[in-house]
Structure formats: C-alpha cells, structure tokens
Amino acid sequence: MGKKVTVVGAGFYGSTTAQRLAEYDIFETVVLTDIIDGKPAGLALDINQSRSIEGFETKVVGVSTGPNGEGYEAIEGSDVVVVTAGLPRKPGMSRMDLLEVNAKIVRQVAENIAKYAPNAVVIVVSNPVDEMTALAQLATQFPKNRVFGQAGVLDTARFTNFIAEELNVPVKSVKALTLGSHGDTMVPVPSRCTVDGKPLSELLPAEKIEELVVRTRNGGAEVVALLKTGSAYYAPSAAAARMAKAVAEDSGEVVPVCAWVDGEYGISGVYLGVEAELGATGIRKVVEDKLTDSELAGLKEAAEAVRAKQADVADL
Numbered sequence: 001m002g003k004k005v006t007v008v009g010a011g012f013y014g015s016t017t018a019q020r021l022a023e024y025d026i027f028e029t030v031v032l033t034d035i036i037d038g039k040p041a042g043l044a045l046d047i048n049q050s051r052s053i054e055g056f057e058t059k060v061v062g063v064s065t066g067p068n069g070e071g072y073e074a075i076e077g078s079d080v081v082v083v084t085a086g087l088p089r090k091p092g093m094s095r096m097d098l099l100e101v102n103a104k105i106v107r108q109v110a111e112n113i114a115k116y117a118p119n120a121v122v123i124v125v126s127n128p129v130d131e132m133t134a135l136a137q138l139a140t141q142f143p144k145n146r147v148f149g150q151a152g153v154l155d156t157a158r159f160t161n162f163i164a165e166e167l168n169v170p171v172k173s174v175k176a177l178t179l180g181s182h183g184d185t186m187v188p189v190p191s192r193c194t195v196d197g198k199p200l201s202e203l204l205p206a207e208k209i210e211e212l213v214v215r216t217r218n219g220g221a222e223v224v225a226l227l228k229t230g231s232a233y234y235a236p237s238a239a240a241a242r243m244a245k246a247v248a249e250d251s252g253e254v255v256p257v258c259a260w261v262d263g264e265y266g267i268s269g270v271y272l273g274v275e276a277e278l279g280a281t282g283i284r285k286v287v288e289d290k291l292t293d294s295e296l297a298g299l300k301e302a303a304e305a306v307r308a309k310q311a312d313v314a315d316l
C-alpha cells in the first residue's frame with residue numbers, strides 16, 4: 001500500500017504543508033483535516049486540480065472533524081501525522097501567549113490521533129512548539145521517539161537565508177545550525193556554520209554574526225509584525241513537509257528537531273531542539289556533536305527553560 005500522511009489543521013500552515021507533501025508525489029494520500037466545515041474539502045479539491053499542471057498523482061482528501069472526533073476515521077493508517085491545529089500569533093504576542101488556548105486544541109487532536117492512527121509518527125508544529133510536543137506525547141502516550149516537533153529546520157533555514165543574503169552567496173553554499181528552544185532560548189550554533197566550507201567566523205565579524213543570530217531568534221516575530229494577521233507559513237511548511245518526507249522515506253537524514261533528550265549533552269527528561277536522525281520509526285537517535293562551551297551552556301539554559309514550561313502542560 002502507498003504511504004499516507006495526515007495534516008491536522010487546514011489554515012495557512014496546514015494547507016501549504018499539504019500542498020508541498022502532495023507535490024513531492026511520494027504519498028498515495030494526503031489527508032487534510034480541520035474543524036471548519038467545508039474548508040479542508042475545498043482546499044483538497046483545489047490542490048487536486050493542480051495535479052495535471054504540476055505533474056503529481058498524490059490525492060488530497062479534505063475532511064472536517066467534529067467535537068467528538070467525528071470524521072477522524074479518515075486518518076486511519078496514516079504513517080505520519082503533522083499537527084498544525086491551533087491559533088497563530090498576532091503582532092506583539094510571544095509564542096508562549098498561545099500556550100493555554102493551543103494546549104486544549106492539541107490535546108484533543110492528539111487523543112484522536114492515538115485512537116485512529118495508533119501507529120503514526122507525529123510531527124507537532126503548533127506553538128509554543130516545545131510545550132505542544134511534550135503535550136502531544138503525553139496525550140497520545142506514544143513512545144517518545146514517535147512524537148517530535150518542528151522548529152530547528154525552520155530556524156536553521158532562516159539563519160541560512162540571513163547569512164547568504166549578508167554575504168551575497170547562494171544559500172546552498174551555507175551550512176548553519178540552530179538548537180535549543182523555538183523561542184527566546186534558541187541557540188544558533190556559529191561554530192557549526194560554514195560558507196563553502198570556511199568557518200563563518202572568518203568571513204564576518206563577531207558583532208555581525210550576533211546581529212544575524214538575534215534576527216534569527218526573532219525570525220518568526222519579524223514576519224508576524226509585517227503580516228499583521230497570522231504568522232509565517234512558507235518556510236515553516238517547507239520544514240515540516242521535509243521532516244514528514246524523511247520519515248515516509250525512512251531516509252536517516254540528520255536534522256535539528258524538537259526531540260526527547262535522554263542523557264545527550266548531559267541533559268535528560270525534556271523535549272529540546274537537538275540534531276536527530278529521522279526514519280520510519282520517527283527519531284532513530286539523537287545525534288550529539290561538539291559544541292563550544294558557550295553553545296553548550298546555551299543549550300543547557302534552553303533545556304531548563306523549556307523543562308519548567310513542559311511540566312505545566314500536563315495540567316492544561
């Protein structure tokens with residue numbers, strides 16, 4: 001049987017993720033769900049009508065779900081489920097301001113995933129993502145390797161873009177990395193940033209690198225401030241769709257994700273942005289690499305900040 005992926009939430013993030021997943025043409029079916037009547041079906045119809053132009057055979061199925069899980073049968077047999085349900089930020093809001101409202105949504109979604117797609121790998125993108133990932137694992141009771149969050153692929157892509165623009169080089173010559181949380185304790189890792197193999201520190205002064213780091217950390221807020229309604233979705237959906245593809249293809253790709261950390265870097269018992277190898281089982285393993293002392297200190301600080309918040313989600 002062909003592969004099946006579900007995207008929960010047919011807003012900007014979810015619909016663009018569904019489109020990207022369909023255009024990869026590696027899935028038999030992309031299921032797109034939302035609580036809004038008709039919206040996912042309309043978007044699915046629209047994406048399917050682009051198949052002959054873009055040249056893909058994947059079928060998108062749009063389903064509206066009810067308050068008691070009505071409609072969730074459609075996700076049965078999904079290999080991967082991407083959770084995008086929840087409110088986005090408004091200008092001036094931090095991701096943490098979404099905690100309570102999105103926790104209710106993500107808990108309900110996760111319970112339905114556990115019921116209808118008990119073998120799926122779950123990728124969470126709803127914000128605040130570090131906390132929503134922890135909550136989705138709690139609510140599904142899935143093994144921790146099967147539930148993880150999207151943040152690092154996006155933050156790294158933002159950092160990469162800023163470096164490429166600053167140096168006026170192709171994005172593909174830039175290698176960058178961010179770890180830590182998807183928020184104030186994001187940890188860009190300049191020691192792992194190179195341009196055509198040359199260390200970034202030899203190409204830009206420290207103050208300039210710091211400026212790009214700060215812009216990366218505020219990358220989402222910068223977009224929100226310009227859009228005024230809603231938050232970013234082109235780069236976020238590219239990140240989530242790539243991760244779902246890595247799982248579906250059992251690729252073994254190593255990417256930064258919000259994964260359960262159990263001893264790596266001397267940190268345990270928390271969902272944190274680290275590099276991990278992705279495959280059909282979800283996180284095959286967390287990959288530990290060399291960090292400078294200050295980067296490691298930043299990662300530990302991030303771990304403690306998200307640990308405190310993740311402890312709270314059990315009650316939400």
Ligand code: APR
Nearest residue numbers: 009010011012013014034035084085086087088105126127
């Ligand atoms: N089940 C399914 N879908 C839901 C549920 C639910 N219980 N509750 C809300 N939704 C849907 C909304 O109806 C809406 O269509 O989630 C969608 C959210 O879409 P947008 O408002 O366009 O937000 P989007 O930009 O897609 O962001 C979604 O991703 O980046 C994060 O912070 C962002 O948490 C937000 C999420």
